[in-house]
Amino acid sequence: MTTTTRSHRRSTDIALILLACVVLPPLTGWAMPDLLSSAHALTLTYGVSLGIAALSLNLLLGYAGQLSLGHAALLGIGAFVASVMVDRFALPMYAGWAVGGLAGGIIALAIGIPALRLRGLYLALVTLVFGATMQASVLRWRFFSHGSSGASLPRRWWFGDHILINEPIYLSMCLVVLVGVWLVDMNVLRTRLGRAFLAIREDETTAQSFGIDVVRYKLLAFVLSGVMAGIAGALYGGGIGLVTSDEFGRELSLRIVLIVVIGGIGRRWGPVVISVLLAIAPTLPPPFRRYDLVIAAAITLYNIVKLPEGLAGFVARQRAAPTGPPVDVEQLRGINLATAAGLTSRPRSTDLLVVEGMSVTFGGLHAVEDVSLTVPAGQIIGIIGPNGAGKSTLFNAISGFVPSTGTVTLDGVPVHRRKPHERAGLGLGRTFQNIGLARDQSVRQNILLALHPFARYGDVAALSYARAARGVESVLATIADEVINGLAFGQYADTPVRQLSGGQQRLVELAAVLATGPKLLMLDEPTAGLSPAAAESLATRLGQLRDEHGQSILLIEHNVPLVLDLCDYVYVLNAGQLLAQGTTQELAAMPEILDAYLGGTVLA
Amino acid sequence: MAQALVVGLVIGGIYSLFALGIVLIYTGSGVLNFAQAELGTFTLFVAQILIVEHHWPYAAGALASIVLALAVGVAFERFAVWPLLDAPRVTVAVATLALLALAVALEITLFGPVGRSLDPPITGHSVNVIGVYVSPNQIASLALVALVAGALAAFFRFTDFGLSVVAAAQDQEALRFLGIPLARASMFTWGLAAVLSAVAALLIQPDIGVISPSAYSGIFIRALSAALIGGLGSMRGAFLGGVIVGVGAAAIRHATVGTSVTGLPELCIFAAVVLTLVFRPQGLFGAR
Numbered sequence: 001m002t003t004t005t006r007s008h009r010r011s012t013d014i015a016l017i018l019l020a021c022v023v024l025p026p027l028t029g030w031a032m033p034d035l036l037s038s039a040h041a042l043t044l045t046y047g048v049s050l051g052i053a054a055l056s057l058n059l060l061l062g063y064a065g066q067l068s069l070g071h072a073a074l075l076g077i078g079a080f081v082a083s084v085m086v087d088r089f090a091l092p093m094y095a096g097w098a099v100g101g102l103a104g105g106i107i108a109l110a111i112g113i114p115a116l117r118l119r120g121l122y123l124a125l126v127t128l129v130f131g132a133t134m135q136a137s138v139l140r141w142r143f144f145s146h147g148s149s150g151a152s153l154p155r156r157w158w159f160g161d162h163i164l165i166n167e168p169i170y171l172s173m174c175l176v177v178l179v180g181v182w183l184v185d186m187n188v189l190r191t192r193l194g195r196a197f198l199a200i201r202e203d204e205t206t207a208q209s210f211g212i213d214v215v216r217y218k219l220l221a222f223v224l225s226g227v228m229a230g231i232a233g234a235l236y237g238g239g240i241g242l243v244t245s246d247e248f249g250r251e252l253s254l255r256i257v258l259i260v261v262i263g264g265i266g267r268r269w270g271p272v273v274i275s276v277l278l279a280i281a282p283t284l285p286p287p288f289r290r291y292d293l294v295i296a297a298a299i300t301l302y303n304i305v306k307l308p309e310g311l312a313g314f315v316a317r318q319r320a321a322p323t324g325p326p327v328d329v330e331q332l333r334g335i336n337l338a339t340a341a342g343l344t345s346r347p348r349s350t351d352l353l354v355v356e357g358m359s360v361t362f363g364g365l366h367a368v369e370d371v372s373l374t375v376p377a378g379q380i381i382g383i384i385g386p387n388g389a390g391k392s393t394l395f396n397a398i399s400g401f402v403p404s405t406g407t408v409t410l411d412g413v414p415v416h417r418r419k420p421h422e423r424a425g426l427g428l429g430r431t432f433q434n435i436g437l438a439r440d441q442s443v444r445q446n447i448l449l450a451l452h453p454f455a456r457y458g459d460v461a462a463l464s465y466a467r468a469a470r471g472v473e474s475v476l477a478t479i480a481d482e483v484i485n486g487l488a489f490g491q492y493a494d495t496p497v498r499q500l501s502g503g504q505q506r507l508v509e510l511a512a513v514l515a516t517g518p519k520l521l522m523l524d525e526p527t528a529g530l531s532p533a534a535a536e537s538l539a540t541r542l543g544q545l546r547d548e549h550g551q552s553i554l555l556i557e558h559n560v561p562l563v564l565d566l567c568d569y570v571y572v573l574n575a576g577q578l579l580a581q582g583t584t585q586e587l588a589a590m591p592e593i594l595d596a597y598l599g600g601t602v603l604a
Numbered sequence: 605m606a607q608a609l610v611v612g613l614v615i616g617g618i619y620s621l622f623a624l625g626i627v628l629i630y631t632g633s634g635v636l637n638f639a640q641a642e643l644g645t646f647t648l649f650v651a652q653i654l655i656v657e658h659h660w661p662y663a664a665g666a667l668a669s670i671v672l673a674l675a676v677g678v679a680f681e682r683f684a685v686w687p688l689l690d691a692p693r694v695t696v697a698v699a700t701l702a703l704l705a706l707a708v709a710l711e712i713t714l715f716g717p718v719g720r721s722l723d724p725p726i727t728g729h730s731v732n733v734i735g736v737y738v739s740p741n742q743i744a745s746l747a748l749v750a751l752v753a754g755a756l757a758a759f760f761r762f763t764d765f766g767l768s769v770v771a772a773a774q775d776q777e778a779l780r781f782l783g784i785p786l787a788r789a790s791m792f793t794w795g796l797a798a799v800l801s802a803v804a805a806l807l808i809q810p811d812i813g814v815i816s817p818s819a820y821s822g823i824f825i826r827a828l829s830a831a832l833i834g835g836l837g838s839m840r841g842a843f844l845g846g847v848i849v850g851v852g853a854a855a856i857r858h859a860t861v862g863t864s865v866t867g868l869p870e871l872c873i874f875a876a877v878v879l880t881l882v883f884r885p886q887g888l889f890g891a892r
Contacts, residue, residue: 067694069638069701114882121636121697122881125832128638132825133874137867250821254705261698293709301702304695305684 014183021175029168040283041167042239047279048174049236052181054259054271056228059185061257062266063194064221065201066116067124070131071229071256074104076248077134078230079237080144083151086238093156097177097234104230105223112222116215119204123222131253139245150244153237167239174235178272181228184463185268188224191462191469192448192455197221199438199449205401206436211424211453211516220459251293258296261303347427347519349412352377352552353398358406360390360397360576367393368404369576375520378550380542382563385573391556392433394573395524398554399423399430411519425453429518431509433525433556439498443489443508446497447480450512483515502529514545521553527562535559539566564588606736608858609851614742615811616850617749621804622827623834623842624756625797630836632769632793633685635696639704641824643798644805645817646707647673649715651806652722652815662725670802677798681791711817719814741810748807752800753843760839769793822870826853829873833880835887844889849873 025044028036053075060066068074081103082096089095115126138144145151157165165173188194196217199207204214237243259278263270281292353375360368368390375381383391397404400420408416415423429450430436437446448455455476461469484493487507497505506529513521526542527535539562545551557563563570564584572580572593580593587594622641629637651669654660660668684699726744730737760766769789805820812819826849834845853869860868880887 065694067698114878118881118885121694122885124697125636125828126878126881129825129829129832129874129877132822133867133870136822136870137865138871140866249818251708254701254708257698257701258705261702291709291713294706294713297702297706297709301684301699301706304699304702305687 014179017179018176021179022172025168025171025175029166036168038167041171043279043283044276045167045171045174045239046236047276048171048178049232049239050256050259050279051272051275052178052232052235053229053256054263054275055181055185055268056225056232057256058260058263058266058268058271059188059197059228060221060225061260063188063197063201064218065197066218066221067121067257068127068222068225069124069253069257070111070127070129070134071225072248072250072252073127073131073134073139074107074226074229075233075236075252076139076243076245077107078104078233079153079243079248080139080151081230082234082237083153083243084144086154086156087152090156090159092158093154093234093238096153096238097231100234101227101231104233105227108222108226108229109219112219116218116222123218128253132250135245135249139248145243145245150242153234153241153243155238155241170239174239177231177235181231182268182272184224187463187465187469191457191465191473192452193217193220193459193462195441195445195449196452198441198445202438202440203436205420206432206438208401208420209399209424209430209432209436210449211421212449213419213421224463255293255296258293258300261300262296347377347411347552350377351375352411353520353554354407354409355398356407356409358394358397358404358408360393360402360404366576368397370406371573371576371578372406373571373578373581375552375554376568377552378546379568380546380553380555380566382567382570383554383556383573384558384560384563384570385579388575389573390576391573392524393576395430395522395554395556399428399522427517427519428522429513429516429520430522431506431513431524431526433528435502435505435509437497437505437509437512439505440496442494442496443500444480444484444493446508447483447512447515448476450516451476451479453516479515483511487511503531503534506530519552521551522555523553524556525558526555527557527559535562542566560594605855605858608854610736610738610742611811612851612854613847614745614850615808615854616830616847617746618804618808618811618846619823619826619830619850620843620846621749621752621800621807622823623830623846624753624839625800625804626827626831627834627836627839627842628793628797628800630831631839633696633790634693635685635700636828636836637797638697638700638824639680639707640700640797640801641805641820641827642704642707643673643676644801644803645820645823646711647676647802648805648809648815648820649711649720652720653715656720656722666725666806669806670799673798673802674795677794677796677801678791681794685794686787686790708817708821715817717816717818719816719819721814722809724810739810745807745810748803752803756839765789765792825870826850826873829877831887832877833888835890838887838890841887841889845887848888852876 025036025041029038029041053071056074057068057071060068078100082093082100085091085099086093086096111126111130112123115123155164155170188197196207196212199210199212200214200217207214207217233248255278259274260271263272263274278292278296351374353373355374356372358368358371359366371394373381373383383394385391393402396402398408400415400418400423404416406416407414410423410426410428413426415426415428418426424430438449441449455472457466457469457472460466484490489508492500492504497508500508506526510523510526523542527538530538542551542553542555543566546553555563555567564587567584569583570581570587571578572587580587580590582590622644625640626637629635629640647669650672651665654668655662655665680700680703684703685696688696688699724741726740728740730739731743760770769792805823808823809815827846830845830849831842832845833848834841834843853873856869856872
């Protein structure tokens with residue numbers, strides 16, 4: 001009930017904003033021509049299109065963590081393509097915006113495919129060279145700019161020659177587009193798209209373990225950004241009426257980066273406000289007019305060194321209070337499978353996971369050598385061994401994070417050639433020794449992230465927040481609520497994971513993975529950071545999950561008594577090789593092994 | 605054609621100096637310095653003002669601009685790079701972007717958008733060397749580039765400090781054990797890169813002629829392309845990459861004179877960078 005009222009109120013809000021955008025500027029221009037002259041409207045139009053460009057870069061940099069230094073070229077392409085549509089083909093300007101945006105997206109896709117396969121700053125490098133190349137070559141081609149004089153881009157209201165609109169009305173339309181882009185941006189953040197972007201920004205490995213196809217989502221972010229940039233360029237060109245390649249160079253690209261960094265990386269209001277301010281600055285009295293870019297650059301430099309998250313981020317961080325209770329024994333009883341939601345698909349094979357002849361080498365070092373193991377469905381299998389035995393490497397190889405030789409079969413499906421996110425999607429859920437969560441995100445967001453493989457709706461449905469997306473999201477939100485309630489975590493649901501204690505983080509990670517109903521649960525030292533009582537309670541809970549729900553678990557653990565108590569079968573790993581294996585009774589009869597390799601902890 | 609190739613070789617050698625600075629900082633701090641070329645452009649403006657408006661001798665003005673670059677490089681390292689030692693590298697890269705923006709903005713506001721001119725230090729007629737005309741400036745430039753490259757190669761191979769700067773790229777912990785303070789190595793790399801930038805800007809000025817903010821904006825792209833093609837982690841790669849880009853661009857320009865397609869050299873360099881990144885991300889001369 002409350003959600004429908006809220007969404008109803010939100011759509012009224014949007015209608016009011018749109019109405020204000022459409023009516024206010026022309027009305028002001030007519031009633032008070034001094035207040036909103038053509039020149040002022042033009043300045044504001046520049047600010048608004050710069051704002052859309054800033055939102056575009058913000059989506060890429062602030063959400064997905066990828067930097068583009070050639071954004072001006074994407075704007076330029078949008079503007080020139082719009083000019084071809086409107087000036088040459090005599091189409092209305094909306095066609096120019098649409099095709100300009102499309103062109104920006106296509107070019108972004110073409111650059112992104114080679115550049116985004118590599119991690120790190122490569123997109124920044126390629127877009128930088130791309131931007132300079134476009135300005136020096138393609139944008140100067142006769143086809144676009146008629147030599148150096150530039151291409152005309154009339155504000156054509158409708159088909160035909162003489163129906164042009166004036167500056168204040170054009171400003172209204174740009175504002176409407178800004179609101180539209182803003183809404184799409186909001187939709188990105190409340191669907192799986194935004195969650196995937198933010199997870200990638202924090203850590204690509206973690207994102208993959210959540211089943212996120214990192215390359216695809218980075219590409220998607222860049223394409224969306226390219227579309228927005230193309231539209232911004234078309235709007236900007238229409239404001240001036242003339243498009244020249246000189247405007248879409250290095251200075252503009254830099255300006256957009258500065259705007260996002262000053263306004264706050266990952267925020268919306270900040271970059272838009274700074275965009276408008278920077279557009280107005282040259283019309284102000286001298287100190288601002290002359291030094292606007294100098295001031296902006298200096299503030300940026302100061303910001304990065306002193307407040308790396310940007311101004312808006314700084315404000316938000318000041319508000320957040322640190323918190324972090326220890327793990328409560330009761331909480332552990334609340335960890336549950338997502339059986340109620342019907343997400344789980346139970347295994348078909350009796351041998352759920354079969355690993356054969358697996359080896360991992362780093363340089364000349366054999367980290368894992370010819371290891372074979374089997375996890376029968378419905379059992380808990382333990383892996384023990386001294387530090388550096390290769391246990392975590394074995395886990396990484398099974399889940400696909402390090403390259404290995406040998407075969408891995410999950411529920412009858414060979415997966416050793418699959419990428420990590422595909423293995424996760426097939427029901428291989430795991431935790432990490434150093435906790436695989438997006439730590440800047442809230443507990444709720446992390447659980448939703450883990451549910452990523454179940455967020456099945458199209459990208460277009462996500463961007464428009466269509467019914468399909470809303471329906472799935474509300475189901476996922478319900479599951480997340482159940483998980484949070486199960487952990488008695490209500491008051492910390494919206495707290496960034498970073499602020500929780502280590503044990504609590506581990507608990508959230510475990511609960512998030514379990515919420516996806518994985519066929520196989522792989523746990524890397526789940527009791528680290530827990531009190532002895534909590535560790536015992538966790539073991540009890542894991543045993544219950546096996547006994548009551550048939551959950552299969554592969555477990556790395558240092559706590560040998562716990563392993564012998566809980567596991568059905570145990571493998572002992574030493575120096576990358578299997579040293580021994582057997583049921584817990586059989587292993588208990590080999591004290592010399594436990595003694596020699598595990599420091600006699602068995603007697604403890 | 606031969607004439608074009610010689611000009612390309614001279615300019616390519618200067619690109620190499622910029623590219624060396626990029627690689628030096630990348631190996632030393634793991635950061636891409638987007639302001640690597642602009643710093644030299646900025647100090648070139650200062651040299652021009654000292655020499656032309658204040659009538660300093662060329663050598664004095666040039667030296668002053670190099671000293672200024674050194675000061676800015678070291679100051680930036682102290683103010684922005686060192687405090688961000690543990691920050692993600694992208695943060696430091698954005699800081700160098702801000703430095704770039706600051707330099708560009710200051711050039712436009714302080715020195716004006718109008719181009720300035722500066723006479724080259726050595727005048728005289730070009731010499732005919734087996735059918736190719738080479739100006740004294742070009743000869744001096746080639747000689748200086750070779751000298752700097754040789755000196756740097758010797759420094760990084762034979763001196764303890766040079767070796768340790770290279771080692772810092774691989775393992776900063778190891779450097780601490782070697783007893784060489786990381787802070788000094790870091791400051792040294794940024795200072796050296798800044799000096800290289802200033803020297804290279806002075807060298808390339810006679811070829812570009814007019815000094816204006818926009819006239820020099822393409823240099824960084826060429827230098828970065830050179831570093832990417834040669835290999836971001838390899839100084840030898842940066843050097844050869846510079847020569848490849850310089851000679852390649854000159855050859856393409858020579859071969860396509862009169863075509864209606866603008867900017868073919870730029871397009872080809874972009875294609876070469878993308879192809880390198882796709883098929884050999886470590887660069888032509890970089891070790892994997």
